[in-house]
Amino acid sequence: xxxxxxxxxxxxxxxxxxxxxxxxxxxxxxxxxxxxxxxxxxxxxxxxxxxxxxxxxxxxxxxxxxxxxxxxxxxxxxxxxxxxxxxxxxxxxxxxxxxxxxxxxxxxxxxxxxxxxxxxxxxxxxxxxxxxxxxxxxxxxxxxxxxx
Amino acid sequence: xxxxxxxxxxxxxxxxxxxxxxxxxxxxxxxxxxxxxxxxxxxxxxxxxxxxxxxxxxxxxxxxxxxxxxxxxxxxxxxxxxxxxxxxxxxxxxxxxxxxxxxxxxxxxxxxxxxxxxxxxxxxxxxxxxxxxxxxxxx
Numbered sequence: 309x310x311x312x313x314x315x316x317x318x319x320x321x322x323x324x325x326x327x328x329x330x331x332x333x334x335x336x337x338x339x340x341x342x343x344x345x346x347x348x349x350x351x352x353x354x355x356x357x358x359x360x361x362x363x364x365x366x367x368x369x370x371x372x373x374x375x376x377x378x379x380x381x382x383x384x385x386x387x388x389x390x391x392x393x394x395x396x397x398x399x400x401x402x403x404x405x406x407x408x409x410x411x412x413x414x415x416x417x418x419x420x421x422x423x424x425x426x427x428x429x430x431x432x433x434x435x436x437x438x439x440x441x442x443x444x445x446x447x448x449x450x451x452x453x454x455x456x
Numbered sequence: 457x458x459x460x461x462x463x464x465x466x467x468x469x470x471x472x473x474x475x476x477x478x479x480x481x482x483x484x485x486x487x488x489x490x491x492x493x494x495x496x497x498x499x500x501x502x503x504x505x506x507x508x509x510x511x512x513x514x515x516x517x518x519x520x521x522x523x524x525x526x527x528x529x530x531x532x533x534x535x536x537x538x539x540x541x542x543x544x545x546x547x548x549x550x551x552x553x554x555x556x557x558x559x560x561x562x563x564x565x566x567x568x569x570x571x572x573x574x575x576x577x578x579x580x581x582x583x584x585x586x587x588x589x590x591x592x593x594x595x
């Protein structure tokens with residue numbers, strides 16, 4: 309039985325990506341422009357206002373998702389103003405992604421054992437299934453299951 | 457594109473945390489070194505068995521890595537992560553290190569380390585922690 313579980317585990321990360329995801333207290337655009345100057349690549353930015361028309365004015369221009377790709381490295385980030393990140397914590401989370409819903413749900417559940425789920429893993433307004441959690445070792449994870 | 461690897465710090469329970477991640481992601485550790493294995497580095501008493509470096513390769517192509525940081529003054533829960541990148545040459549490593557640390561805080565200069573490869577770490581002007589590495593044996 310133990311062997312069988314190990315065998316499944318070896319396959320569990322196939323076709324799943326694990327990337328660092330950065331959070332900023334309102335200066336995400338400035339920071340990502342800086343990283344683009346260092347690493348090159350193309351920067352794609354979506355603001356909260358573009359994605360959610362009912363978003364409060366104060367948040368409209370904040371970055372919901374920024375993606376720097378095609379240069380030396382792939383970097384993703386967003387703004388999370390007003391959170392405790394202004395104290396210098398939680399700058400980096402780990403983002404797991406893919407479209408194998410069953411596998412990613414299993415990983416989400418396993419990582420949350422003994423930890424604390426923030427956003428429940430369910431369908432979000434951008435069309436994907438998403439959830440996040442802080443594991444029992446205080447590492448923060450995000451899981452995004454792409455819509456097929 | 458270069459692979460960016462997450463590098464985590466734990467306040468002394470790295471080994472326990474990584475056994476947990478291994479149970480979640482599968483795979484085998486590609487490296488475990490303990491503080492007592494570090495040649496020429498003074499190790500505080502009681503920390504000999506703590507983890508200096510542990511690596512769990514993920515099938516995604518990335519490697520999840522970590523070490524223990526038992527210094528309560530520098531360890532901050534929620535900010536215990538670095539982005540680790542490998543340069544293709546010493547020159548490129550220096551360039552990346554200098555560019556990223558502009559306006560930030562160069563914690564540990566990019567230079568040859570006792571374990572044989574080049575390493576430097578820094579906090580950039582936005583508060584993000586980076587490690588820059590160059591390893592001849594990878595070329």
